[in-house]
Amino acid sequence: MKLTLAEENYLKAIYHLSEAGDGGVSTNALAESMETKPASVSDMVRRLSQKGVIDYQKYKGVNISKTGKTIALSVIRKHRLWEVFLVEKLGFNWDEVHDIAEQLEHIQSPLLVERLDKFLDHPVMDPHGDPIPDKNGVFHVGPAIPLSDLKSKDKGIISGVTSDDQKLLQYLDKIKVGLGTKLIILEIEEFDGSMKIETDKKEEMFISKKTAEQLLVSKWP
Amino acid sequence: MKLTLAEENYLKAIYHLSEAGDGGVSTNALAESMETKPASVSDMVRRLSQKGVIDYQKYKGVNISKTGKTIALSVIRKHRLWEVFLVEKLGFNWDEVHDIAEQLEHIQSPLLVERLDKFLDHPVMDPHGDPIPDKNGVFHVGPAIPLSDLKSKDKGIISGVTSDDQKLLQYLDKIKVGLGTKLIILEIEEFDGSMKIETDKKEEMFISKKTAEQLLVSKWP
């Protein structure tokens, strides 16, 4: 299945919108997401449907097909691997890499992707804390959610902080909790929502609800 | 100056053809190089001329302009840097990287190029032995030529071998001459064309004309 650049981008948007909402994706929603006009979307979905990467009936919205999902996940995989490369190897900040990865994700070479993946040591998460699907489209960690959403015995990996409060960052530094730290929830105190956790360094500690709400984690198998 | 992908590829071809021959580039030559029809070339050169990146008069062939040359060199720089990346970091062979670099060269981000250049330790030559222009479009080594073309006192850097004869490769291995070896010509014996050279390891040795003809070097400042 050979797709053009524009088709790949539509497919990616359809995949993301499908994941967010539950049912089919509306023409208007897609138009907004693609920053284009509904008329253009109507045209494009007809083409994509023709190629079998989406299911589409006039006026009924769009659903991604099996092959479509495979392609979308391959593009997402490339995007997130390149983001890891840009941050880990080239020294970019995580908030500078999106536009470049948006270009790099369209490079066609399965061998390149596998070599890059190996070079980066098979990362499972990108610098934004989003999970990277493997070459078969399987995610090995969940998406980024607040630590405070985890339940007792859940395992997670720190994937981000939703605040740039210096005090918080210094505190996290002090207790040695940072991006990539793996942890397990030992206990949650019902009264104040504070959590007793154990980190990958076998250290036990308490995290207040206030802090847990600022920390993003991805669930770990 | 914003160019489309196709325009960038034409410009690159025009640059290379200009360097090879001396005068302007003919429509037919460009068509052959781009694997397209002369009619399409006529159209494209009109557009490129419009944008000021080439000088063009009907029936008179094409010459690259100042700004055109700058753009072409920037694309070539990116192509060659990515080739170094693919070979040095991802473990590709030098003969597998062209098609991938052909895609990567169109990624737009000056910052990315500079970071990549630094990550690769500012290489001056790609894996094929071709020189990499710096960000101002300046080459720091010459193009790959046979070692046998050098004159006494010339300095060069080994950039390739135009043969895959096992015996030759083993011999080069033995005398420790390989890709990247820097050398200076001490003397050339007129009778048989053999060369006395000194390598960057301060070793002196003789190279027969037969061997020198198989070795590619880039002249060094």
Add this chain to the structure above:
DNA sequence: AAATATTTTTAGATTAATCTAAATATATTT
């Protein structure tokens, strides 16, 4: 220099991706 061959350009079509404006289908309100 006239005839012939070659090169180059123009004219008219085609495809992908977009747009605006108009038409049609679906959803919501009274």
Add this chain to the structure above:
DNA sequence: AAATATATTTAGATTAATCTAAAAATATTT
């Protein structure tokens, strides 16, 4: 359920990049 509003599609244009076929310019040969 009729009227109104919103969402979606169609019709017709536009731009970039290509093509084939025909016309025009330049080069070569006799």
